[in-house]
Amino acid sequence: MRPLLRFWPDLRSRIGVYVLVLVLTLLANGIQLIVPVITGYIVDGPIAHRDLSGLWLPVLGVLFIGIAEAVGMWARRMVVAPVVSQWEVTWRSRLFDRLQYTSVAIHDSWESGQLLSRAVNDLSQLRRFFAFGLPFLLSTPIVLAVGTVMLVIMQPVFGLIMIIMAVPAIISVAVFEKHYRETSRRSQDTMGELTTNVEESIQGIRILKSFGRSPWAAERFSEISTRLKSLEIRKAKLDSWLWSVLLLLPTLAQAAIVAVGTWGVIEGWTTIGTVVAAVTISMVLRMPIEMLGFLLADALMALTAAGRYWEVIDIRHDITDTDGGVDDAPEVGRYRGKLRFDDVDFHFADTERLTLRGLDLTIEPGQTLALVGATGSGKTTLASLVPRLQDVSAGTVSIDDVDIRDMPVNELRHLVSVSFEDPILFSTSVAENVEMGAPGASEEEIWEALEIAAAKDFVSRLPDGLDTQVGEQGLSLSGGQRQRLALARAVIGRPRILVLDDPLSAVDVDTEDRVQRALREILPDSTTLIIAHRPSTAALADVVAVLDEGRIAALGTHEELLESSKLYRELMGASAKADAHTYPGSAASAKEGGTP
Amino acid sequence: MSMPRLESDDEIESLPPDIAKKARALLMTLVRPHLAMAVFLAVIVVLTAALMVIGPVFIADALDQGVPAAIDGDMDPLIRAVTLFVVSAIASAVLAFTSTRLVGITAQKILFTLRERVFTHVQRLDLGYHEKSTSGRLVSRQTSDMESVQQFLSYSLFDTALAVLQMLFIAVTLVVLDVPLAIVVFAGFVPLFFITKAAHSTQRSAYRRTRTSIAKVIVHFVETMGGIRAVQAYRRQPERRGTLSDQDARYRDANTDALRGVAWFAGWTRLIGNITQTVIIVIGAWLVIEGWTQIGVLAAFILYLRRFYGPLDELVQAFNLYQSASAALEKIAAVLDTDPEVVEPTQPQALPAHASRDAAASGRTLDLDKVRFAYADGPDVLPRFDLHIPAGQIVALVGATGAGKSTLVKLVTRFYDPSEGQITLDEVDLRDLDDAQLRSSVVMVTQESFLFAGTIADNIRIGNPGAGDDDVVAAATAVGLNAYIRRLPDGYATDVKKRGGRLSSGQRQLVSFARVFLADPDVVVLDEATAHLDIPSERLVQDALATVLEGRTAIIIAHRLSTVEIADRVLVMESGRIVEDGTPDELISGTGKFAQLHQAWRDSLV
Secondary structure (H helix, E strand, C coil), X not given: CHHHHCCHHHHXXXXXXXXXXXXXXXXXXXXXXXXXXXXXXHHHHHHXXXXXXXXXXXXXXXXXXXXXXXXXXXXXXXHHHHHHHHHHHHHHHHHHHHHHCCCHHHHHHCCHHHHHHHHHHHHHHHHHHHHHHHHHHHHHHHHHHHHHHHHHHHCHHHHHHHHHHHHHHHHHHHHXXXXXXXXXXHHHHHHHHHHHHHHHHHHCHHHHHXXXXXXXXXXXXXXXXXXXXXXXXXXXXXXXXXXXXXXXXXXXXXXXXXXXXXXXXHHCCCCHHHHHHHHHHHHHHHHHHHHHHXXXXXXXXXXXXXXXXXXXXXXXXXXXXXXXCCCCCCCCCCCCCXXXXXXXXXXXXXXXXXCEEEEEEEECCCXXXXXXXXXXXXXXXXXXXXXXXXXXXXEEEEECCEEHHHCCHHHHHHHEEEECCCCCCCCCEHHHHHHCXXXXXXXXXXXXXXXXXXXXXXXXXXXXXXXXXXXXXXXXXXXXXXXXXXXXXXXXXXXXXXXXXXXXXXXXXXXXXXXXXXXXXXXXCCEEEEECCCHHXXXXXXXXXXXXXXXXXXXXXXXXXXHHCHXXXXXXXXXXXXXXXXXXXXHHHHHHHHCC | CCCCCCCCHHHHHCCCCCHHHHHHHHHHHHHHHHHHHHHHHHHHHHHHHHHHHXXXXXXXXXXXXXXXXXXXXXCHHHHHHHHHHHHHHHHHHHHHHHHHHHHHHHHHHHHHXXXXXXXXXXXXXXXXXXXXXCHHHHXXXXXXXXXXXXXXXXXXXXXXXXXXXXXXXXXXXXXXXCHHHHHHHHHCHHHHHHHHHHHHHXXXXXXXXXXXHHHHHHHHHHHHHHCHHHHHHCCCHHHHHHHHHHHHHHHHHHHHHHHHHHHHHHHHHHHHHHHHHHHHHHHHHHHHXXXXXXXXXXXXXXXXXXXXXXXXXHHHHXXXXXXXXXXXXXXXXXXXXXXXXXXXXXXXXXXXXXXXXXXXXXXXXXXXXXXXEECCCCCEEEEEEXXXXXXXCEEEEECCCCCCHHHHHHHHCCCCCCCEEEEEECCEEHHHCCHHHHHHHEEEECCCCCCCCCEHHHHHHHHCCCCCHHHHHHHHHHCCCHHHHHHCCCHHHCECCCCCCCCCHHHHHHHHHHHHHHHCCCEEEEECCCCCCCHHHHHHHHHHHHHHHCCCEEEEECCCCHHHHHCCEEEEEECCEEEEEECHHHHHHCCCHHHHHHHHHHHHCC
């Protein structure tokens, strides 16, 4: 019950409306009891006595109650509609926001579809429950209680029959509840799995098509979808047990009332009139009892949905400002841009193995450092520490000797601009994608950034230039084009610290060279950490650091390292080829050309 | 510039005019295989409805006849009536038990079929479609829209039939009881008809809006979570939240409108029912007083009337679930209605068998004959050209971004069909090959190195699902991935999303390579495939590649030119044309574009 009770603050904020809904629901049930009484009175009274004048008042009563019932029904739905629709949207925005500030490591550990199915399927289940299930679930017991009390007052024995009947009903509900809750949880989790599978099968479509593996993907999908089917069928089977029990019990109670009642009439402790009245009341009670089964199933699904919702909301945010929150627009101080890693350890949350161990590295303000290392050596992990997409496990990363964990997260991210190895573009215009790096940048600045990233030419040839829609919903660009736009976004606004994670892997050497030179010329003051694979990139850097076994194995200029580090020579492909192809002076001349 | 035809978001989302008809046709094809079950369920419906009407008769009989008789000492009528009542109650319960099960099972079977159909169809759609559509939108078809259909199938199809039948039984009873009064009751259906008609059109548009707006919410959600690194690094949270609020506000309004539409519809229906009841009482009273009708008849009439209008509430509910489901079905039907432009042949031809075992290791000949390519009515991306690649040749494709390399490769792998001309593999047109044969013969390694949920071994096995463990290890070893995988906590069984399974982009690329090793195709196409690798890894892959390409035809898009070292032939492309064609040595020693590029590349090395 707890996950549902946690929605109390939301319910409370609209408690007036919700109580009105409850009252209207109760009234609707009450009217069911009143109308037969009045029509009975009309038939037995005015009509039986052929008294037309006595007819008008009760008929007006029936008319009035009829209109009131219709209006009440209309009002209940009208009132509840905007409230529950708003709730669904509010909950989704809370979920969305929680996830937006959840660290990348935690995101990676969730399947994407599990998040989406919570945000969509579970919340719409909750909306339906709060709109319909809950008011009826709350009013039904009241109706049943009133009905039972009426029976008890009429004749305690009849009341007792109803209460005895409740015992097997409660037992079956208890058995049902346990199984249904478990099945419903598994079913909703499977729905999340299915969502992930669909997402992957579309995002990985090129690979599936390249290898002709769509049948394989279909088989995987089929496996999950079969599982979902059997779980849903299991739910239907559980429903069928409970619903038929709840259908049978009240009718058996009615039969019992008739039988016992007759005996009572013969014995003289009750009258025929009382028996008839008791049967009538039990008839009215049948409907809510039958509905109880459906309401219970609905409530259990809502309970599961609520549990899944709170699991996301309860994710602890570990990358925050010092006060535990995240300020969206903190004041940005002035920094020179000295970036320092001090005795840094890093391991992923679910493993003890250190990716980085005791790493020390300092990049002076305005300096460009190229980070090289073998595939899988932890370069990307190191880069992700700077904008605090992940936090160090031990040691510190500091800017101008301020521990980055002591700065507001978004001040840090304002100072640090990143470009990722997998370029991420959003579904909007080229201009807006680039402008994200420096909100409010002028068109001129956008073009400048595009020029640095060697993207100016191709952007100006796009159908709508800067306004061309890109991203998943727009024009499909090549890998190299996307990388260059992502790079333009990183360099716009001349950030204090620039972290470039292999930003041009899909670009030809010529272009890469142009970009490197432009970076040095136009952004001489930015402290730059660039992950590189190519000698040409490394040669342009002020310092090169070699990452190996989680620490900096060698540090120096390109030329120094070529001299001193065997590992570096291997990484740069120099050990085998250096003798075969020597190109003396090429690196040095590049450097001359690149320094303003 | 290579670019597919652009369509705005709403154009893709817009539905063909006859979509409502198509959605209904889709529903019919889904229900048809379950016709026998439907008939059986119909029988259950009839029995259930009959029991619902009869049950109260037994208890009335028990009260009217049984009890007085029992008081007089004759227990038989009472026992008989109560027994009949109990039997009918048990029968009702058994019927409810059966129908709940069968409806649940049938609904799930139908949904299963629909899900599979959408899934396979989406897989069949060509790359052109996928490049225009977003994953989020297709995900919303499979999740949110399916949920609407499920709600309808599970909760209302059976109930609708039951409600209609119940009303029918009672209507007959009413006519039998008193014709003039029955006519008054049926007169109530005239306004009801118009109200239903009005509700039909308003609800339909409201539900269509909910479907469209929730799809946009899903697209935004998927994009934000997929790009969470950039969202956080560039502090996009407030803006992303704003967009979600805008889109969700539209969804909320559409939903509120739909729910309020139900309110009006349900309210009017109930009002008409209640007014009819009042009119019946007045007219009935008048008829009785004038002596035209018996008083008992009127009493029974009023009793049944209440039960006559009862099922209408359920019908209103079912009507709305139907509207919501049909809006969802329209969206689904629109996806199913999209035909892939690249279609499988109806009468596939087989590739000629390799003459001998030796010949099997010689690749296949690829011919592009008078090929021209343009997106829809756009300008030519590749103007008409011919290209002959003999079996076993390794071709390097060189040129600036947008020169047309990727497009050429997409034609060879039949991701697109040429606008003109034909492409043949060993003289068989690619369009005459069935997909399985084409894909086992021609394999492409794409720029992206996407990993699917599952183990590392599973991911390598995409190259050949039938491969044994040894083959997987051999492939990983060939690309230099084996040592790394061995060090993982669960080795090859490590889940790529879980503990220890996080691969760097370089390692993911190695996985893509290992897939090709397993696939063992005749023709290999590599698209900028070594970009994320450090030089030693790249060398390792290239050495391995040299071995695996031995005796295969290969086209390699080379940005780094190191690949050219293993190529027999180099094609330089510019603005969609092949401007240089020759062996690497010829071109390097020449004065053309490639000679310049090659010099720049050599300079970029140490």
